[in-house]
Amino acid sequence: MKRKQLVLIGNGMAGVRCIEEILKIDRDLFEITIFGSEPYPNYNRILLSTVLQGDTSIDDITMNDWEWYEKNNIHLFVGETVVKIDKEQQLVFTDKGRVAEYDELIIATGSKPFILPIPGSDKQGVTAFRDIKDCEMLMEYAKKYKKAVVIGGGLLGLEAARGLLNLGMEVNVVHIWEHLMERQLDPTASKLLQREMEKQGMKFLLQKETAEIIGDDRVEGLRFKDGTEIAADLVVMAVGIRPNVELARQSGIAVNRGIIVNDYLETSVPHIYAVGECAEHRGIVYGLVAPLYEQGKVLAEKLCGIKGRTYTGSVVSTQLKVSGVDVFSAGEFMDQEGTSSIKVYDEFRGIYKKVVIRDEKMIGAVLFGDTSDGRKLLDMIQKNENISESFQVSFFRPSSNQSNKSMTAEMADNEVVCGCNGVTKGTICKAIVEKGLKTVEQVRDCTNASRSCGGCKGLVAELLEYTIGEEFDRSVEKETICSCTTLSREEVIEEIKSKNLKYVKEVMNVLGWKNEEGCSKCRPALNYYLSMLYPTEYQDEYESRFVNERLHANIQADGTYSVVPRMYGGVTTAEQLRKIADVAEKYNVPMIKLTGGQRIDLLGIKKEDLPKVWAELDMPSGYAYAKALRTVKTCVGKQFCRFGTQDSTQLGIDLEKKLERLNTPHKVKMAVSACPRNCAESGIKDVGIVGVDGGWEIYVGGNGGTHLRAGDLLCTVQTEEEVIEITGAFLQYYRESANYLERTSKWVERVGLERIREVIFDVDNRKQLLVRLEEALVAAKDPWKEIVENKEIQEKLFRDLKVPVNH
Numbered sequence: 123m124k125r126k127q128l129v130l131i132g133n134g135m136a137g138v139r140c141i142e143e144i145l146k147i148d149r150d151l152f153e154i155t156i157f158g159s160e161p162y163p164n165y166n167r168i169l170l171s172t173v174l175q176g177d178t179s180i181d182d183i184t185m186n187d188w189e190w191y192e193k194n195n196i197h198l199f200v201g202e203t204v205v206k207i208d209k210e211q212q213l214v215f216t217d218k219g220r221v222a223e224y225d226e227l228i229i230a231t232g233s234k235p236f237i238l239p240i241p242g243s244d245k246q247g248v249t250a251f252r253d254i255k256d257c258e259m260l261m262e263y264a265k266k267y268k269k270a271v272v273i274g275g276g277l278l279g280l281e282a283a284r285g286l287l288n289l290g291m292e293v294n295v296v297h298i299w300e301h302l303m304e305r306q307l308d309p310t311a312s313k314l315l316q317r318e319m320e321k322q323g324m325k326f327l328l329q330k331e332t333a334e335i336i337g338d339d340r341v342e343g344l345r346f347k348d349g350t351e352i353a354a355d356l357v358v359m360a361v362g363i364r365p366n367v368e369l370a371r372q373s374g375i376a377v378n379r380g381i382i383v384n385d386y387l388e389t390s391v392p393h394i395y396a397v398g399e400c401a402e403h404r405g406i407v408y409g410l411v412a413p414l415y416e417q418g419k420v421l422a423e424k425l426c427g428i429k430g431r432t433y434t435g436s437v438v439s440t441q442l443k444v445s446g447v448d449v450f451s452a453g454e455f456m457d458q459e460g461t462s463s464i465k466v467y468d469e470f471r472g473i474y475k476k477v478v479i480r481d482e483k484m485i486g487a488v489l490f491g492d493t494s495d496g497r498k499l500l501d502m503i504q505k506n507e508n509i510s511e512s513f514q515v516s517f518f519r520p521s522s523n524q525s526n527k528s529m530t531a532e533m534a535d536n537e538v539v540c541g542c543n544g545v546t547k548g549t550i551c552k553a554i555v556e557k558g559l560k561t562v563e564q565v566r567d568c569t570n571a572s573r574s575c576g577g578c579k580g581l582v583a584e585l586l587e588y589t590i591g592e593e594f595d596r597s598v599e600k601e602t603i604c605s606c607t608t609l610s611r612e613e614v615i616e617e618i619k620s621k622n623l624k625y626v627k628e629v630m631n632v633l634g635w636k637n638e639e640g641c642s643k644c645r646p647a648l649n650y651y652l653s654m655l656y657p658t659e660y661q662d663e664y665e666s667r668f669v670n671e672r673l674h675a676n677i678q679a680d681g682t683y684s685v686v687p688r689m690y691g692g693v694t695t696a697e698q699l700r701k702i703a704d705v706a707e708k709y710n711v712p713m714i715k716l717t718g719g720q721r722i723d724l725l726g727i728k729k730e731d732l733p734k735v736w737a738e739l740d741m742p743s744g745y746a747y748a749k750a751l752r753t754v755k756t757c758v759g760k761q762f763c764r765f766g767t768q769d770s771t772q773l774g775i776d777l778e779k780k781l782e783r784l785n786t787p788h789k790v791k792m793a794v795s796a797c798p799r800n801c802a803e804s805g806i807k808d809v810g811i812v813g814v815d816g817g818w819e820i821y822v823g824g825n826g827g828t829h830l831r832a833g834d835l836l837c838t839v840q841t842e843e844e845v846i847e848i849t850g851a852f853l854q855y856y857r858e859s860a861n862y863l864e865r866t867s868k869w870v871e872r873v874g875l876e877r878i879r880e881v882i883f884d885v886d887n888r889k890q891l892l893v894r895l896e897e898a899l900v901a902a903k904d905p906w907k908e909i910v911e912n913k914e915i916q917e918k919l920f921r922d923l924k925v926p927v928n929h
């Protein structure tokens with residue numbers, strides 16, 4: 123029997139997914155032809171943000187390679203645009219003069235980025251961020267230019283801005299409203315987001331409307347409607363998208379904002395269908411893949427003659443793909459007439475949760491800082507569930523330190539694990555058991571879970587571990603350092619050792635880095651790994667460090683710096699206080715503030731004054747800017763407190779004196795409390811010591827920041843010497859096995875407490891760890907003193923260094 127001719131216009135995410143669904147149902151029903159304007163096989167557009175941020179490469183985002191089309195007998199024409207549809211003759215015409223017949227035609231032409239119609243928007247250096255071409259251009263620009271402006275503080279604008287920061291550019295985001303991501307977040311969540319992004323080095327110009335892009339042929343800056351201006355070498359427009367509907371309109375298909383489709387994805391013309399961002403269903407045009415994939419599935423069934431299922435619309439949820447920022451939003455998240463809401467706001471920890479309720483049913487949610495409830499809330503919104511009392515109680519409870527294992531065990535089988543692809547826990551577990559799957563990649567290929575934004579990869583890995591236990595080998599799940607290399611951290615370290623590599627550049631050359639200069643992810647990481655492996659010989663490469671670590675002070679929002687001298691155990695003297703007061707007066711320090719770690723912070727110091735301030739303070743650096751031991755916070759302890767049975771202050775001082783200047787994969791905070799009342803908050807520190815009857819408890823992996831985590835009890839010891847020894851061994855093992863920028867809280871969860879105990883309680887191992895720790899400590903010098911005494915370094919750091927390369 124002659125197969126029916128099926129033509130797809132648009133080789134993008136929604137159209138090709140629909141074809142995949144058709145092939146799953148019946149491989150032999152259609153002779154398939156696909157036309158795509160872009161010159162590539164079908165790729166994952168979502169991951170362009172990840173490519174720009176340096177976490178993956180363009181080579182890795184292909185979803186269906188050339189072979190896939192061949193294997194499925196699909197006629198693919200790339201770099202070819204369909205310019206006309208003859209709906210009477212059932213023909214399509216391309217810009218290359220080709221004509222193709224169809225029995226059924228799918229239009230999946232996606233969207234076009236909206237370019238503001240203002241003077242200068244056609245200048246060189248002004249671009250959108252939509253496809254591979256744009257992404258490559260942005261990466262090229264970042265090599266040559268410094269100042270980027272992103273117009274639009276929505277999902278795309280912020281992800282692009284983060285990518286440009288990673289590429290070493292200074293980035294200003296211009297947003298028309300007072301609040302970022304106003305389509306997804308309420309004002310409170312939006313402000314928290316802004317604060318977090320500012321910490322990452324992004325700058326914002328809010329309530330600014332761009333009037334003109336200035337410059338000759340190339341962009342030189344932006345002029346706003348209020349008359350102010352900002353300089354720019356690159357402008358990225360991320361102000362929304364418009365459905366690509368011209369072809370449909372000209373062909374006489376009914377179009378509103380998008381191509382109008384019914385619940386079967388049929389357009390106004392028989393045998394012509396539309397899916398994806400170009401389609402308008404019940405007045406809504408979607409711009410996220412989850413609903414588009416649902417549409418694709420319904421259309422596939424319709425075309426294959428399976429009756430019953432219709433597309434009735436979707437409740438969408440969004441997450442921002444920026445590392446270190448957890449934001450979730452779903453449904454109707456703004457308070458309106460007839461709605462009420464439950465809100466939990468912990469300003470200290472930067473956590474905000476809100477659900478919106480109408481007629482006792484949840485209709486929307488916003489989460490910031492802790493998005494672990496996101497999937498569950500989306501499920502409740504989609505199922506139109508009533509808000510129960512038990513939900514209300516659990517909503518107010520801070521997210522527990524429940525292990526991931528028990529979390530996955532507790533999930534219901536019908537709970538969605540992969541939002542993008544609508545895959546449930548039940549489907550994944552069934553596939554793992556029935557098909558004998560062993561890796562995340564196999565689960566992806568079999569179920570589609572984790573195939574789009576990749577945000578659910580961690581959970582899929584947990585499900586593998588939960589289902590097949592020890593047969594699941596996490597080490598197979600290779601994570602490369604960044605997209606400049608295909609090597610993982612472990613492989614790079616092995617190669618450095620076996621080939622005796624000594625410099626960052628040498629590592630990149632010998633190990634075949636794709637980008638010979640590296641990026642802001644791998645350069646500091648390699649610098650750390652080399653210094654950890656060769657503590658006595660390695661010369662720190664300050665160019666590879668983040669700005670705070672290069673200048674040994676924390677850069678502030680206004681470009682000044684903060685200086686925190688070390689005060690062991692949080693104890694100071696009249697003499698130190700006098701010196702601090704003198705320096706503060708002499709250098710007009712605008713603010714002196716006590717830190718959470720019991721230190722004194724001198725804020726607002728000019729960059730050029732830093733060496734003078736350090737010299738006059740004549741105190742060691744407090745490392746408040748560094749990936750190193752920050753502070754050991756102590757309670758008063760037995761000397762003055764009536765509950766104290768131990769000398770917590772002295773132990774804190776001893777620990778700090780022993781371990782100060784130790785560089786670590788991420789910052790390390792410690793605390794010592796002399797009794798379980800825990801006044802020094804030992805429970806939320808990387809290492810927290812608590813005095814108990816007859817000894818000390820040592821807690822590890824605690825965190826008081828955005829990802830609040832109570833420390834795990836590592837062991838109980840009797841003497842202060844044992845505390846220092848175990849702490850030293852723990853930190854050295856952390857230094858040697860954690861990924862760069864991995865806090866102990868994450869590392870402890872990844873490696874497991876049992877494994878850590880095995881390593882550091884083995885007497886021989888511990889001895890060796892302590893020998894290597896001593897080596898690192900001996901080599902460490904006080905950076906302030908070193909710079910004050912060395913004019914050459916001063917010259918280099920404080921005169922040559924014009925613009926911070928990265929934050």
Ligand SMILES: Cc1cc2nc3c(=O)[nH]c(=O)nc-3n(C[C@H](O)[C@H](O)[C@H](O)COP(=O)(O)OP(=O)(O)OC[C@H]3O[C@@H](n4cnc5c(N)ncnc54)[C@H](O)[C@@H]3O)c2cc1C
Nearest residue numbers: 132134135136158159167203204231232398399409410411
């Ligand atoms: C940087 C970035 C990050 C994103 N992140 C996320 C995310 O995290 N989560 C999420 O859910 N969504 C995300 N999105 C949105 C998501 O990528 C889109 O919703 C999805 O790609 C839309 O699929 P589509 O097939 O409708 O359109 P597209 O993927 O745009 O495909 C349409 C294709 O049709 C081609 N075409 C158009 N007209 C013609 C013609 N006449 N002839 C031939 N070919 C034609 C186009 O060139 C294009 O290749 C992101 C988008 C971008 C740009």
Ligand SMILES: NC(=O)c1ccc[n+]([C@@H]2O[C@H](COP(=O)([O-])OP(=O)(O)OC[C@H]3O[C@@H](n4cnc5c(N)ncnc54)[C@H](O)[C@@H]3O)[C@@H](O)[C@H]2O)c1
Nearest residue numbers: 274275276277278279296297298360361362409441442443
């Ligand atoms: N993580 C994700 O899910 C993700 C990431 C990237 C892109 N996307 C999708 O890609 C599409 C494009 O994203 P987007 O962020 O461009 O679209 P958007 O419509 O979501 O956001 C555009 C933003 O630009 C602002 N804006 C409009 N005019 C402006 C002006 N003149 N000056 C300054 N700001 C202005 C708007 O207020 C809005 O916040 C969307 O469909 C989005 O959902 C999703």
Ligand code: SF4
Nearest residue numbers: 757763766796797801
């Ligand atoms: S932790 Fe105990 S000993 Fe220390 S100050 Fe508090 S109550 Fe006193």
Ligand code: FES
Nearest residue numbers: 540542574575576
């Ligand atoms: S949630 Fe995006 S791929 Fe699974």
